[in-house]
Amino acid sequence: MTVGTKRKLIIIGSFLLGFGTLGALDGIIFHQLLQWHSVVMETSRQGQIVSDGLFHLAVTITLIAGSIVLWLAGKPTDITKGIRLLIGFFLIGGGIFNFVEGIINHHLLQIHRVKPGDPNALMYDLAFLASGILLFVFGYFIQRNTRSKYAV
Numbered sequence: 001m002t003v004g005t006k007r008k009l010i011i012i013g014s015f016l017l018g019f020g021t022l023g024a025l026d027g028i029i030f031h032q033l034l035q036w037h038s039v040v041m042e043t044s045r046q047g048q049i050v051s052d053g054l055f056h057l058a059v060t061i062t063l064i065a066g067s068i069v070l071w072l073a074g075k076p077t078d079i080t081k082g083i084r085l086l087i088g089f090f091l092i093g094g095g096i097f098n099f100v101e102g103i104i105n106h107h108l109l110q111i112h113r114v115k116p117g118d119p120n121a122l123m124y125d126l127a128f129l130a131s132g133i134l135l136f137v138f139g140y141f142i143q144r145n146t147r148s149k150y151a152v
Contacts, residue, residue, distance in 0.1 A: 003079055006074065007079060010070065010073045011085065013066045013068075014087075015092060015096075019094065020063035021090070021094060023062065024056075024060075024063065031055075037113065037114065039112060041111065041116060084143055088139045089139060090139065091136070091138050092143070094132075095138075095139060098128055099133060103129070107125070
C-alpha cells in the first residue's frame with residue numbers, strides 16, 4: 001500500500017470514527033441520560049423512540065465503517081505523523097457532526113433543540129454549534145502540516 005493510500009484511509013476512517021463517536025455521545029447523553037430531546041420531538045413517544053433508534057443505527061453503521069477503513073489502513077505509525085493525522089481527523093469528524101447536526105436539525109428543520117422548553121434553549125443550541133467549531137479547529141491544527149516529503 002502506498003503512503004498516499006494509507007494517508008487517505010486514515011483520514012477517512014478517523015473522520016468516520018469521530019463523526020460516529022460524537023453522534024453516539026449525543027444520543028447517549030442528550031437522548032438517553034439527560035432525556036432532553038429525541039431526534040423528532042413533534043410526534044408520539046413511540047415515534048420519538050423509533051427516530052432515536054434509526055439515529056443510533058446510523059451512528060453504529062458509521063462507527064463500524066470507520067473501524068473497517070482504519071483496519072484496512074494499518075498502523076498509523078507506519079507513516080510520518082500518522083497519529084496526528086488520526087487524532088486531527090477524528091476531531092474534525094466529531095466537530096462536523098456537531099456543527100452540521102446543529103445547523104440542520106436545530107435551526108433549518110427545527111425537529112428538535114438541544115434542550116427544548118428551556119428559557120435559554122437558544123444558548124444551548126449555540127453552545128452545541130460552538131463545540132462543533134472548536135472540535136473542528138482543534139482537529140485542523142493537530143493534523144495540519146502532517147505531509148512530509150520524507151514520509152515513509
